[in-house]
Amino acid sequence: MAKKRVVLTFPHKLVDQPITYHLIKDYDLMVNILRARVTPKEEGRLVVELSGDEELLDKGMNYLAELGVQVQPLAQDVKWHQDRCTHCTACIPICPSQAFTLDRQRMTVSFDKDKCIACELCLPVCPYKAIEILF
Numbered sequence: 001m002a003k004k005r006v007v008l009t010f011p012h013k014l015v016d017q018p019i020t021y022h023l024i025k026d027y028d029l030m031v032n033i034l035r036a037r038v039t040p041k042e043e044g045r046l047v048v049e050l051s052g053d054e055e056l057l058d059k060g061m062n063y064l065a066e067l068g069v070q071v072q073p074l075a076q077d078v079k080w081h082q083d084r085c086t087h088c089t090a091c092i093p094i095c096p097s098q099a100f101t102l103d104r105q106r107m108t109v110s111f112d113k114d115k116c117i118a119c120e121l122c123l124p125v126c127p128y129k130a131i132e133i134l135f
Contacts, residue, residue: 001051001052001053002051002052002053002054002057003049003050003051004049004050004051004057004061004073005034005047005048005049005050005073005074005114006047006048006050006071006072006073006074007045007046007047007071007072007073007074007118008044008045008046008047008048008064008069008070008071009043009044009045009069009070009072010038010043010044010045010046010069011043011068011069012041012042012043012044014044014067014068014069015038015039015040015041015042015043015044016040017067019064019067019069020033020046020048022063023050023060023063023064026060026063027052027056027057027059027060027063028052028053028056029050029051029052029056029057029060030050030051030052031048031049031050032048032049032050032051033046033047033048034047034048034049034117034118034119035047035117035118035119035120047074047117047118074113074116074118078113078116078118078131078132078133078134079131079132079133079134080111080113080130080131080132081129081130081131081132082111082130084128084129084130085109085128085130086128086130087107087108087109088127088128089102089109090125090126090127091109091122091125091126091131092109094121094122094125095121095122096117096119096121097115097116097117097119098112098115099111099112099113099115099116099117100122111131118133120133
């Protein structure tokens with residue numbers, strides 16, 4: 001089973017269309033919505049994890065492109081500035097996916113992009129602006 005975490009940006013004309021329905025029904029994909037900002041008559045944005053047969057996943061991605069939905073890999077949208085991080089650990093307890101972890105022996109924070117769901121809870125707690133969401 002193939003899996004992709006992506007950010008889908010919908011033009012305002014597509015916000016009221018059943019796009020995720022078609023991904024599920026027509027392409028047999030599992031759609032896990034990690035984050036959503038959708039407002040009628042405005043641009044919409046979904047952070048989703050899509051999983052299913054690799055060929056069908058590719059066909060679903062082509063369907064989105066043909067509709068005019070912009071698709072970006074999630075990994076490109078979350079950036080941890082390690083040089084700004086002072087390892088204060090403020091991000092550790094707030095992170096629901098445990099993308100931020102602490103090596104207690106070295107007392108250093110590390111970040112795993114694959115676990116990050118771009119929930120943005122870490123942004124306001126980081127006093128050094130070491131986390132950036134690039135949407």
